[in-house]
Amino acid sequence: RLNGEQAEVNTYGAVVADGKERVDNNLLIDHIGEGCTSDMLYKYVLDDNAVGAFAGKVLVEPGAQHTQSQQTNDNLCVSQHARAFAQPMLEIYADDVKCNHGSTVGKLDANALFYMQQRGVPEKEASLLLQHAFINDVLQRIKMETLRDRLSYLIEQRFRGNSIHCKGCRMVDYCRK
Numbered sequence: 001r002l003n004g005e006q007a008e009v010n011t012y013g014a015v016v017a018d019g020k021e022r023v024d025n026n027l028l029i030d031h032i033g034e035g036c037t038s039d040m041l042y043k044y045v046l047d048d049n050a051v052g053a054f055a056g057k058v059l060v061e062p063g064a065q066h067t068q069s070q071q072t073n074d075n076l077c078v079s080q081h082a083r084a085f086a087q088p089m090l091e092i093y094a095d096d097v098k099c100n101h102g103s104t105v106g107k108l109d110a111n112a113l114f115y116m117q118q119r120g121v122p123e124k125e126a127s128l129l130l131q132h133a134f135i136n137d138v139l140q141r142i143k144m145e146t147l148r149d150r151l152s153y154l155i156e157q158r159f160r161g162n163s164i165h166c167k168g169c170r171m172v173d174y175c176r177k
Helices: 110-118 123-139 145-159
Strands: 008-017 022-031 037-046 051-060 068-077 083-092 098-106
Touching (some): 008 123, 008 145, 022 037, 037 083, 051 098, 083 098, 123 145
Parallel strands (some): 051 083, 068 098
C-alpha cells in the first residue's frame, strides 16, 4: 500500500525452474497516495516440465492522481514442455496517471543461437549465455554490487545444473529436496 504522497516501491524477481518445479508469484500494489510510483519486473526461465505463474495487480485508488506504474512479466520456456501463465492486471480509478503493463512468453532465439554457434560457441553454452542474459535485466537493478555478483554466480550455477547451498542458510535442507 502506497499511502503517502510520492511513495515508491520497486519489486523484482527472477525465477529459474526445471524438472517438475512450479513457482507462483502473486503481487498487489495499491496506490492510495498522490504522485506514487511503482515498478514491477519478474522474469522466469522455465525448463523441462517446470511451470511458472505470475499474477500482478496494480490498483490505483480514486484520488491517487499522478500515479506512475510499470508492470512487466517476461517468460522464457527453454523446453517445449515448460509452461508459463501470466496475468498482469491494472485497475485504475484516477484520471491523471501513467500506468502500463505487459507480459511475454517465448523461447530461445534460434537466430541468436545459430549466430553464436557460427562463432565457435557450443550450442549448450550459447543457450546458457542467452538464458543468463535474459535474467540479467533483473540482476542489474540490484544496487549492492556484491549481492548482484553473488546472485549472478548462483544463477549461472543453477543453469549449469550445479546445486550450491549457502553456508548457514536455513533453507539448505529444503533446497536439497
